[in-house]
Amino acid sequence: MVRLTLTHVSARYGRRTIVDDVTTPTFHGGQVVALLGPNAAGKSTLFRRILGLVQGQGEVAIEGSDAERPVAYMPQETGAKAVLSVYESVLLARMQGRSLKVQPEDLAQVDRALEELAITSLGERDIGDLSGGQRQLVSAAQALVQEPEILMLDEPTSALDLNRQINLLTVLRRLADERGMLILVALHDLNHALRFTDCAMVIEQGRLIACGATQEVITPALLRQVYRVEARIEPCSKGRPQLIVEEAV
């Protein structure tokens, strides 16, 4: 089973340190981990550091994998300029790092990713002509289709309507539960984090200030400190914890 551990990880752009001395417990396949924190806290930079796209000190250890490319990433910016159909762009993502010859299994995986995200009908469309939410779903399909052991998604629901937000998060939960993927997902919607994730890492000004079971990490005190809102967490009629924000402070 794949495992990911960060030990004293930092990241910098030029001389500016953005992520500072982040050490985590070992995360493993089957878990969905929320990456939380306010704007500019360093969430995207931490993802980029895990991918090796940004420099810094410390160790990012990926163990228990023999895949050549164990990690797939869905970035926050999903602008697409290439002249490709949705289907072609997802197939291209699938073929990254694989043999040049497209196998029936590759096509089946593209079909499956499009179907899971309910965008099969967009297959023939030019990716340059999509709406923001449609582009975001195609970007998610491009990450899913790689069948990674570790999947990192940077605010994947930010442009989606409510139905598609829940559908995407349900798909992610299922990938972790049924296929043993380790999923790291940056989220601003803390109710989504409470409902769909096992653990949460909270980043503030580049530092990891809380890490643990999501329901234990998201507390009124943390919300006051990190997000500067007065909020309460109450069970909804189905018994799930629900965040209710009173006001910004």
Ligand SMILES: Nc1ncnc2c1ncn2[C@@H]1O[C@H](COP(=O)(O)OP(=O)(O)OP(=O)(O)O)[C@@H](O)[C@H]1O
């Ligand atoms: N390529 C870059 N070069 C220099 N500074 C950068 C670069 N990318 C991001 N930064 C800076 O790093 C800091 C953290 O940015 P980052 O995108 O990691 O935050 P974030 O937590 O993902 O924010 P958000 O929730 O707003 O997406 C910000 O101050 C940002 O200006």
